[in-house]
Every structure is written in C-alpha cells, then in structure tokens.
Amino acid sequence: MNGSAIERIVIVGGGTAGWMTAAALAHRLQGLPVSITLVESEEIGTVGVGEATVPHIRFFNARLGIDEADFMRRTSATFKLGIEFRNWGRKGDSYIHPFGVFGEEIEGVAFHHLWARFARAGGRDAVEAFSLPVLAARMDRFAHPDSDPESLLSTYSYAYQFDAGLYAAYLRAYAEARGVRRVEGRITAALQHAETGFVDSVVLESGERVAGELFVDCSGFRGLLIEQALHAGYEDWSHWLPCDRAVAVPCRSEAALSPYTRATALDAGWAWRIPLQHRVGNGHVYCSSHISDEAARDALLGQIEGEPIAEPRLLRFTTGRRRKQWDRNVVAIGLAAGFLEPLESTSIHLIQLAIGRLLDHWPDRDWDPFCAREYNRLMDLEYERVRDFLILHYHATERDDTPFWRQVRTMAVPESLAHRLETFRKRGVVVNYRDGMFLDASWIAVYLGQRVIPEAGDPRSEALSDAGLMLRLAAMRDDYARMAAQLPTQAAFLARIGANAS
Amino acid sequence: MPADAPLATITIAGGGFAGWLAASLLARALPDLAISLVEVPGPDRSLGVAAAADVLLPDDLPLLGEAGWNGPDLLRGGRAGFVLGTALSGWRADGATAFMPYGEIGAPLGPIPFHQLVSTMRRRGQPVNMANYALGALAAQAGRFAPPPPGDETVHAALTFGLSIDTARLAEMLRGDALERGVRLAGTWHGEAVQRGDGGVQRLVLADGTSLAADLVIDASGPASPLSGARDDWSPWFPFDRVASARRTSEAPAPPYVHCDAHHAGWQSFAPLADGVGELFVFSSADAPGAPAAEPFAPGCQQAAWTGNVVRIGGAAAQHDPVAGLQLHLALADVLRLIALFPAACEHPAEAAEYNRQWREKTECAFDTALLRLACSGALGAVWDRLRARALPDRAAYRRDLYAANGRVVLHDGEVLEEAGWTALFDALCVQPRKGDALSDALPSAKITAHFAAIRQAMIAAVGRMPPYQALMAQVAA
Numbered sequence A: 001m002n003g004s005a006i007e008r009i010v011i012v013g014g015g016t017a018g019w020m021t022a023a024a025l026a027h028r029l030q031g032l033p034v035s036i037t038l039v040e041s042e043e044i045g046t047v048g049v050g051e052a053t054v055p056h057i058r059f060f061n062a063r064l065g066i067d068e069a070d071f072m073r074r075t076s077a078t079f080k081l082g083i084e085f086r087n088w089g090r091k092g093d094s095y096i097h098p099f100g101v102f103g104e105e106i107e108g109v110a111f112h113h114l115w116a117r118f119a120r121a122g123g124r125d126a127v128e129a130f131s132l133p134v135l136a137a138r139m140d141r142f143a144h145p146d147s148d149p150e151s152l153l154s155t156y157s158y159a160y161q162f163d164a165g166l167y168a169a170y171l172r173a174y175a176e177a178r179g180v181r182r183v184e185g186r187i188t189a190a191l192q193h194a195e196t197g198f199v200d201s202v203v204l205e206s207g208e209r210v211a212g213e214l215f216v217d218c219s220g221f222r223g224l225l226i227e228q229a230l231h232a233g234y235e236d237w238s239h240w241l242p243c244d245r246a247v248a249v250p251c252r253s254e255a256a257l258s259p260y261t262r263a264t265a266l267d268a269g270w271a272w273r274i275p276l277q278h279r280v281g282n283g284h285v286y287c288s289s290h291i292s293d294e295a296a297r298d299a300l301l302g303q304i305e306g307e308p309i310a311e312p313r314l315l316r317f318t319t320g321r322r323r324k325q326w327d328r329n330v331v332a333i334g335l336a337a338g339f340l341e342p343l344e345s346t347s348i349h350l351i352q353l354a355i356g357r358l359l360d361h362w363p364d365r366d367w368d369p370f371c372a373r374e375y376n377r378l379m380d381l382e383y384e385r386v387r388d389f390l391i392l393h394y395h396a397t398e399r400d401d402t403p404f405w406r407q408v409r410t411m412a413v414p415e416s417l418a419h420r421l422e423t424f425r426k427r428g429v430v431v432n433y434r435d436g437m438f439l440d441a442s443w444i445a446v447y448l449g450q451r452v453i454p455e456a457g458d459p460r461s462e463a464l465s466d467a468g469l470m471l472r473l474a475a476m477r478d479d480y481a482r483m484a485a486q487l488p489t490q491a492a493f494l495a496r497i498g499a500n501a502s
Numbered sequence B: 001m002p003a004d005a006p007l008a009t010i011t012i013a014g015g016g017f018a019g020w021l022a023a024s025l026l027a028r029a030l031p032d033l034a035i036s037l038v039e040v041p042g043p044d045r046s047l048g049v050a051a052a053a054d055v056l057l058p059d060d061l062p063l064l065g066e067a068g069w070n071g072p073d074l075l076r077g078g079r080a081g082f083v084l085g086t087a088l089s090g091w092r093a094d095g096a097t098a099f100m101p102y103g104e105i106g107a108p109l110g111p112i113p114f115h116q117l118v119s120t121m122r123r124r125g126q127p128v129n130m131a132n133y134a135l136g137a138l139a140a141q142a143g144r145f146a147p148p149p150p151g152d153e154t155v156h157a158a159l160t161f162g163l164s165i166d167t168a169r170l171a172e173m174l175r176g177d178a179l180e181r182g183v184r185l186a187g188t189w190h191g192e193a194v195q196r197g198d199g200g201v202q203r204l205v206l207a208d209g210t211s212l213a214a215d216l217v218i219d220a221s222g223p224a225s226p227l228s229g230a231r232d233d234w235s236p237w238f239p240f241d242r243v244a245s246a247r248r249t250s251e252a253p254a255p256p257y258v259h260c261d262a263h264h265a266g267w268q269s270f271a272p273l274a275d276g277v278g279e280l281f282v283f284s285s286a287d288a289p290g291a292p293a294a295e296p297f298a299p300g301c302q303q304a305a306w307t308g309n310v311v312r313i314g315g316a317a318a319q320h321d322p323v324a325g326l327q328l329h330l331a332l333a334d335v336l337r338l339i340a341l342f343p344a345a346c347e348h349p350a351e352a353a354e355y356n357r358q359w360r361e362k363t364e365c366a367f368d369t370a371l372l373r374l375a376c377s378g379a380l381g382a383v384w385d386r387l388r389a390r391a392l393p394d395r396a397a398y399r400r401d402l403y404a405a406n407g408r409v410v411l412h413d414g415e416v417l418e419e420a421g422w423t424a425l426f427d428a429l430c431v432q433p434r435k436g437d438a439l440s441d442a443l444p445s446a447k448i449t450a451h452f453a454a455i456r457q458a459m460i461a462a463v464g465r466m467p468p469y470q471a472l473m474a475q476v477a478a
C-alpha cells in the first residue's frame, strides 16, 4: 500500500446506488486497511422505484458471489427477456426490444437487411417471428440461455425485475457482513477544506461528524455533496426528453407472470408495468406542461390491472447529467450523477458502470487530476449514448394525436442521433460506437419496431433469389417457433430452480 | 443519371496495391458490378509511400480470410514472413533495445491488469521487462514459431502474429484474381478528368483520348492524386520527409519480427519476407545533407475521403508517416468499409457521411499512434529533439499524459492498437506511470512475483514445443 492510499471512504445515501457501491467496494477492497461508512436517513427515505434491469446486473451479482435463486427468492424477482413497447410508432403498435438478436446472417449479410428485403418482396412475418426471446416473452415462457453457440438458446440474454427495497436490504446485509459501518441520521452540513473545497466530513443532525478522504455521493436527486456543497453544475436535457414527473403505484398481480417489462405510450408520456412475484410495479412518466398531476394519476389508476396496494407517489425530476460526476474528492453515483428516464431500465446499469469505473480509476490522497478527468470523460459518453437511444423512442414516431407527440416527433434531435437515424433509414446501416451499452441488435429492435424501415439495403443481400430467401426465412421462423413452444413457463421455471419468494 | 438509379459501374483509378486490392475484394463481394480499372504510370504509391514490404496486422488476417484470401494464399502470393512484433533499437534514451509484441502481455491477476502489476513492482525497485511475459516476444527470441492450430485452448492459442508481405508480389496476385473475376483493365490514365460540381467526377479521360464514365470512382492513385480535394497538412508534427525502400534477398528467411532502428536523422526498418528483407529508410532531409537519393513525402490527409461519387482509399486519402507500419492495414480497412457501406444508388449522401465519419476516426487514431511512437522516443539527434520540443495536439497529449499518470489507456472508436498494443508502445519507449493501481499496490510482492513466475514458466514451456522458425518456413516453401 502506498503512503497516500485512501483509508476512509464515506458513502452518503442508502438507496440502490449507495448499497450497490458499498457492497462492491467491500468486496473488492477486502483485506485492505480501508474503512467504509455509509450514512443514510430513514426519515428521508429512498426514491423507492427502480425495479427493472438490464442483463449486466447478472455480472454485478456474480462478481459478488451472489447465488441467483437465493437472490430471486429474497427480492421477489422475476426474469426479464426484454421490454414491450405499446403505442410508440403508432397507436395500436406493439413490439418487444429483446435482450437478444433477430435471425441469423446469411453469407455475411446482416439479418435485418434480409428481413427488410423479404418484407419489400411481400413477406408477411413480422421481425419478431425471428427472435426467440420475443416469442418466449409473448408466451410467458423462460429458460436460462445456453452457452453453446450452435443452440438457438444462445441467441438471448436476460435480466431481472426485482423489489428495489428488498434488493437494497439484500446488499446491505452483504455489505455489513463485510465490515461496512452503517450510520443512521440526517446530514445537515458538509465541512470543506477552506482552500481546496475538498469535503473533509459530513455533520449529522445529532452533531456526529463522519470524516473521510473519498466521498461517494449517493444521496439521490438532491446531490447533497456534488451539487449542494461543490456546485458541480447540471446539464439539462429536458428539451430533448421533456418528461419531468412520475407517479408510481404498486398493485396486485392479476395476470400470468410475464418475463418482460411493459412501456405503454400514453397522451403525454408513458406508463410502465413491472411484474414481480408478489406484485406489479406501475408508474406513469409524464410531461407536466402537457398534463396535470391529477390527470396523470387518474390515467395510471385507470389502466392498472389490479387493486393498488399503496398510495400513488409523485416524483419530480429533470433529465440531464451532472457536469462533473467526479469533482475533487466526491464521486456522484446514481440519481446524484444524473437522471435518464427509466424507459430502457438503464439507471441501475449506470450505477454499476460508475462503480466499475471508479475502481478502475481508484485515486489516492494525492488526487491526480487524471483519475477524475478520464472517469468523467467515460461516464459522459455513456450518458450521452443512453440519452440518444431514449430520444429515438420519442422521435421515431408517426403519432400526431396529441401536442406532446407532435412536439417530440418534430423537435430537433442531437446531431449524433440525427446521423444515426438517417443512415439507418436510407441504407439500413446501424451506426454504433465502442462505448455505449446498447449494441446493434437493440438499435435495430427499436428502429424496426417504430417503423423506421430502410429504404435500401446492403447490395450483397441481392445475391439471394426471392424464392431462396423466402425459404431460408421460413425455415428460420419455424425453428424459433418450435423452440419457444418447448420452453417452460416462467412460473414453472422459477419453481424448478427454487427461486419462488416465500 | 437519376439520383436513385442503382449503382452499377465502378472505375478504380490506379493499378497499384490498393487498386488491385479493391478490385479483387469488390469483385468477390459484389459479382454483379461492372468494375473497370485504369493504371497510373510510375511507382506504386497507392498505400502512401512505396515500400518493398508492408505489414498485415493480426486482426487483418481473419478479415481477409472472410473476404476469401486465406493465410496460405497470402504466404505464397506475398512471399510473406510471419511477424510477432517489432524490435526497437536506438529508440530509448537509456540506449536499451525493446520489443513490442503483438497480442496480450502477461495475464491479469483477478481484476488487476498485468501492466499495473508490473508498474507496482517497478515502483518497489524491481526491474521487470514486459517482453519477458509476452508469448510472441519469447517465441521471437527463441527463434521458434508455429501458428496455433484451430481450436487450440492451450497457452499457444495466445500467440498473435501478422504477416509481412512483398507488396509488389501480392499486388500481382490480387491483379490476377481481379482480372479472372471479370474486372476490366481499361487503359492508362494520366490524371485528366471531367469534374462535377459536387466534388465528384463525371468521367476520366484516358491516355488514348477515350473517356470512361462511372457511377462510382475509387481513387487508389496515391497521395499525388489528380482527384485530391482539400488536404490537411501534418508536416508541423512529422519532420521526416524522405523515404527510400529496397528489397534484399537472402538464403534463409529473416527472423519473425520487424526490426526498427532509430538514427540521428530518422529511422530504418527491416521487415521479414520468405526469401529476404524489405527495407525502409525514412529521414529528415534537413538533417541528412549527404543522404542517398530518396523520394520526398509529406504526411497529411484529405479533409473528406468521399466527396460526390469519388472515394479515396489508401494513400489517396491519407499519407501517414510509415513508422507504425499501418499503411496496408489502413488501405484494407478502407476497402472493407467501402464494401460494408456500399451504396445502393448513384446518389448516396448517407453512405458517404458514415464512411467519412468512420474513416476520420480511424485516421485520427492512426495519426496518434504514429505521432506518439515518434514523440515518446528517446532517440538521439537534432530532429528528435525538435520533435519532442513541440507540444502535441490535445488528443495525443491526453493519451500520453493519462498513461504517464496512472497507466490507463484511452480507447477511441477507430483504434488501430488496443490496450495491450498501447501499453507495449508506451512501455517500449520508457513512458512509465507515476502512480499505479491502488489495488495492485496493495498486493504483497511475493504474490505478484509468484504470478509472474507462473506465467513465464507456462510461456517458456509453450515456446519450447514450437518448431524452429526456419524449419517452419522451409515447410511453407515446400
């Protein structure tokens, strides 16, 4: 250990971000002379939502050595194969963005070109007929993927839907068992070094002071340290993503246990449905300049499937990101770092990514500015790329039925997204980058699902005859359908692996 | 020509390596296209500078394989030698030689990258030579080599190699292939063209007075192309302006690596071929007054590779200082990118825009690679001092400064080197992180040393099982 190593880490906040950070640091720094303290306030509480994830969460859990069945039992979790989008391209449309690929390439030509040619030649099968996870999701079926690349079961991945409160509690037990000290109490002040502005300690209502060298700000939207103390600044993206409120309510589950999240576009926003084992999480994300809180709540209550089991909760937010997610000795993670609406369940992944990057750029008390600089560069890229992907959902629509949809359909989008859309629309090319969590298959799912069909394709796809192409695709489609029908229902699968919540 | 008319005819300007490469790969990928090629008199500068030998990087080989050119074809047709990395002499201030291997170096210890472990040990006063933990470097040193058999899962599978090819010989083979596949040799072109308003070309006027129209023109005529558009000049960064190349034959194949030697006015490289060596001699004319005859060259690039219906590839798009040995790799990347984005119609602004974006990314990364290779060196001589005294452009400076701060490698979209390649480059040139990875620094030395010993032992054993390189090459020749 070098002489200026960090010895005291303080995590401010005990929501999903705080406990994920605490668990991961406790695991990775095990055996080192470092103390980790987490301060949280029951009185303030957590945001209490955030229950749908993306597949990367499995690697986070696996790194910590968490057993899947145990974790699913204790967080009342279900499997997730993707997200169903209803009413996005047009009212009445439905498509699923799966964690998996569509079809197989033929002689080096990507499947979406073949499908587009097939559709232009009069082929009737929707693109989802060529995706095992979509077919399985529509039938409420699930099984673990297979690593054998020859198997159709290797064409998808999966994530979870879980109870956020139970997950935080699960990680808290994990972290505390590994030496993390939890301090209950409301922080009233941050004491900073007079010259540098570095945070020296936080002061609780009780008068207790918690001092440290590295502070991880997981205090949620307020950004207690990163903004209130350090004034890192906030870049507002609401001109592209104008939804600024949400109302959330859990309800009893009345339908089969579906292995996917649903996002239904409404008049001035959209509603989520996240099925857990013991209940369904619902919420309505909306734009307050287009709909009142009351109407938004009524719209939500009007479309949930079962009896509400709590009072609806209202949440306010501004989409955007902190100008510096790492400033001096404070690293903001979770809602304190920025907010992107949960349309693609990205926030928990961004937390996970931030923790990984922090460990990659682990500082010492000499605070080499390059650690923060590179960390911020990488996190900025991730946020921008998720942002573009979310804007795509709003912008690639034909909806004209409300002022909200007219606004997002006709607004100017970031140059990076405009180029992507144009390139796909004209020639079916998926523009993608090294950094960014969404791979080509995700972009293709949303483009095609929202009726952005390439006007022209890869000239190499013309090498196959129409009849030959029809035959190959029919065979592929039959394979997917046969395989999907063989999978067990999710309920049966949960029971089989012993993951039923008590 | 209606804008949405299907794109059916192509003319390739330049019958050098890049032109025939494009002709062969396009004819294979799109057999329905009508492809013509016009030759340009003079030496082949289609890749940038005329070199007797050029290098295909390890990642190029599977790409060429997919396009229909397998290893055995390339070995035979290009009289190729295997390349496991680059040996440097004269590049370091401490006078030591160094080896930059292809492929991974060492192995991580849990989540901690190998080079961070090295940096920890060095800061504890233990000298560590990274090349001692790279399979390619050990194989090169032992004079042993065999490509890993397909499906191999032993240590041997990590052996990463490129090929050094005789550029003129391989161009001959590509030419034969293209002509066999119906590419038409349309005559000789001296540079006369009827331009369109949009930066494109209506038709080329040939030496015999006939003219040739095409929906798409691929300019493979090198840096002095008559179709050149607005150009960025890189000479403020790259002081070397003269190049000479020669091919030497030898009885025995040269060892399986490129040797690059820095001297007071520039540098010289030796690339192994099956029956000799390709030499390249690059220097600054101002610093070598009595130097033998050499060709001038001027690093720089087009502001856009694709304008109107003209796509510039290889040296016609960018002329890099050849120090990083990338010019063949970049030309291949251009051709493959063109095939992946091949337009469906005569008007194709979307394809051109995406092509230019990707090309620029790659060009900038290659620029940084060559520049840092030169600017981080400790070579002796006035020209090197001038090079080092100049402030680097922001992006390149950030790469070096970040690595020097904590050993982190910046990776952009168009990289030609991945993390291991950048680490090898910086390390070979003595750029060392001031600080390490805190997690690595927390490990006891004994644990790291044991990890190092285990890696080295496994690698030495794997190299011991490889045949002598000479024996392998004799087998290839037979």
Ligand SMILES: Cc1cc2nc3c(=O)[nH]c(=O)nc-3n(C[C@H](O)[C@H](O)[C@H](O)COP(=O)(O)OP(=O)(O)OC[C@H]3O[C@@H](n4cnc5c(N)ncnc54)[C@H](O)[C@@H]3O)c2cc1C
Binding pocket: A012, A013, A014, A015, A016, A017, A018, A039, A040, A041, A042, A044, A045, A046, A047, A048, A049, A050, A051, A052, A053, A164, A185, A186, A187, A188, A218, A219, A220, A221, A222, A224, A246, A248, A283, A315, A317, A333, A334, A335, A336, A342, A345, A346, A347, A348, A349
């Ligand atoms: C409507 C909505 C839906 C969402 N859906 C999803 C989803 O489906 N998937 C997904 O990945 N993400 C989703 N998210 C995001 C996700 O909820 C958050 O990323 C995640 O919960 C992390 O929140 P957090 O821990 O940063 O903040 P919080 O949960 O707000 O936690 C903040 C913590 O800081 C503490 N704190 C604050 N101030 C003080 C103080 N002064 N003193 C002491 N303690 C203090 C609080 O007590 C609390 O413990 C959603 C977000 C919203 C708003």
